[in-house]
Amino acid sequence: MDKEDLIDEIRTRFGADVESYAETFGDQTLAVRREGLRALMSALRAAPYDYAVLLDLTCVDYAAVESRFEMVYHLYSLSGNRRLRIKVSLPAENPVVDSLTGLWKNADWLEREAFDMFGVGFIGHPDLRRILMYEGFEGHPLRKSYPWRKEQPLVPMKD
Amino acid sequence: MSGPGFLATRFDTALGWARKFSLFHYPFVTACCGMEYMSAACAHFDIDRFGAGLTRFSPRQADLLLVVGTVSHKLAPALRTVYDQMVEPRWVIAFGACAVSGGIYQNYATVQGIDRIIPVDIYIPGCPPRPEMVLDGLLKLQEKIQKEPQDWRWTKKT
């Protein structure tokens, strides 16, 4: 299926949930409402779109400028050799979104990392806890509000 | 005549000689410097010819703690535990810029040099240091071991 036709089909099928479509530097990007995310993702994973691989899941902090967090998902279809980027805006006061753990197995660890680094909540995640930072670390390091050089040592430091 | 006598200094020298040429190291390898550690330990640059070839992965059996690579705050308790478990006499080499001073990483996650956690004897700078620098550091440590007064008599440490 042609890349442009595919996007048109997704937009007609999901109507209100797809907020906008853009093509930045050659990458196809769909902006989606967070309520419709899970339905859209499970449809994209199945035929005919066939996005079998969740390549990446990450978050960008726009809390200071536009008071929102933006979840960014990268999908890849092996059979069609096409990539797709999905973006979901989350309000800064309540950054929660549906978890994708039932759809792709690596969503487990990826969402744990997004939670650890940004504090985004994932509804339906079986075991949401820190993965890269340690227990007892306060704050979410990749948020713009976290000071870059603020260390929280576990062992008493000399000098 | 004060100070250690002739026999004691001769014994110190002999013990220093034995200790410096039979270092069992514990490679606490974390990051990129590990690759240069592997190069230094393998056939091309060989630390075995200096007597330090055998790795001992138990702190009890090692006398040289070779901290290779970046130590993050998450790993710091493990490093402290390993150092505490080592038996005297023990020496520590900080291998690589990250172990020496935090290297190019100065942020919320990195310990700015392992000498904030444990006492260090030799610092080997470099990112990563060439194997020749590693051997130079090892030779300096051997010199240090030879010259320092050896603790061979069991004394109660206060």
Added chain:
Amino acid sequence: MASRLEKNARPDSMLLNMGPSHPAMHGTFRIMLELEGERILNAEVEIGFLHRGFEKTCENRTYFNLLPYTDRLNYVSPQINNLGYAMAMEKMLGLTVPERAQQIRVLMCELSRLSDHLTCLGAMAMENGAFSVFLYMMKAREFLWDVIEFTTGSRMTTSYIRIGGVRADLGAGWRGSVKTAILETRRVLKDVRGLLDANRIFLNRTRDVGTMSPEDALSYGWTGPCLRSTGVNYDVRKAQPYLLYDRLDFEVPLGERGDNYDRYSVRMREMEQSLRLIEQVAALIPDAAPRLEADGIEPAEAVRRGRTRRPAQRIRLSPNLEGSEKDVYPRILTADAPVVVPPKEDTYTTMEGLISHFLFFMNGTGIRPPKGDVYFSVEGGNGEVGFYIVSDGTDRPYRLHLRAPCFHILAAFETLIKGRFVADIVPTFGSMNMIGGELDR
């Protein structure tokens, strides 16, 4: 710390902790096991011991200055990370890189890929007891690193592949060092194949151990040799060709069963293909014009002579800067935009050159990508290495995210070792090639 494993463990099973400082844990990885005798009932993995704040650091550094941090991600194949970042930026800035620079990039990437596979398989073999294999592979790696050092000045973390091209042209006599490296690596691979391929002990430890099905592998987002060992044919160099890969002739080896032995075998065959690629690219690269040694005047002399007017003679730079002279720039760096380090001849002899040097390094002048975000991926030693860069029009990235291949591969580790013996952990973990710098960023 009470982990999930401890809370759910049966009261009569044994809890064992492996790592984070452990001979077979490739640096820093912690596995907590619930054991009944030798059999693993449950496993829990803890990562993050090498989290060095790469992504946050990149938000605070200019686009050029964060290049050394990308070297230290997958530190066994550093040039491939450099390449991924440079090409993502070139995509965003719309630059075209000269042909020679692309050829040199392919050469460096394949050397890095070889070094990655050699280290992985050497470490895996050593942990399984085949210490000689490790020594042989490290020997081959030294020859490869000699080639890299000859041109870039550094054996490992080179920061050589830059936005817009490469740092310096290949040194004179590079062909000889490449030929030696290929010869020695082929010898080592032949020896290792004789030692391990049909070795009863190695087969027993790796055949049908850590088996992964293709559907699960795709669901976990596996890419690279681990995915190809399950039979799925996905290689970024073939699917979305970049640099010269669509013009070069190479195969993508596949496995059948997705077990440890297949991962080993796929990597061995990939090394053969990398050697073929290096030979092809080395044949493609034309010989550069020879440089006249005694020609030119020192920069200090040029400044003295040119107080009112810049002298016409060529400026002779120090041997450290060999390969990055001003007249070499058109071959190795793009002229599309001022995204490259200003030539040293100008920096050392003219005021404007000095100012532009400072502005470039301190201020990031020159690299100002338009607002927007970009994702670009290359085939790394472990799989698809992707860079997602969000730019807000300033000289620093707003957000830079690395898509780390071994993060996804290790997400499956707990399920792979569950139900197996403790001894199966070592070959399984070794064949997955965990690189801490990439896993934890």
